[in-house]
Amino acid sequence: MVGLRAQIRGGLLALLVATAGILGAVGYPRSARAAEFAQDFPKSYSDLMKMKPMDVMHMMDTDKKGYVTKEEFMKFYESMFDKMDKNKDGKLVKEEWMGESRAKH
Secondary structure, three states: OOHHHHHHHHHHHHHHHHHHHHHHHHHHHHHHHHHHHOOOOOHHHHHHOOHHHHHHHHOOOOOOOOOHHHHHHHHHHHHHHHHHEEEEOOOOOHHHHHOOOOOOO
């Protein structure tokens, strides 16, 4: 009888751990990723090119529906341009494109 209780308890514990793992893998990373990307927005085009393609897609997918609309895509690249254009002249010079600290003004 004691062995049966231990097996049932062990099975329930395994089920709980598996359920928590599945919920964590499905639910948590998307919200954690969104916060993470807000901090890790690329500073230059070369930084963007070093990223994994799916990480870039998740950054663009602001409503987290699993796809990127043209509007999300265009907003992402407009934000990227604005971030790279350090002197806000509407143009990107080599230094801004590469993320170098001394951009021509």
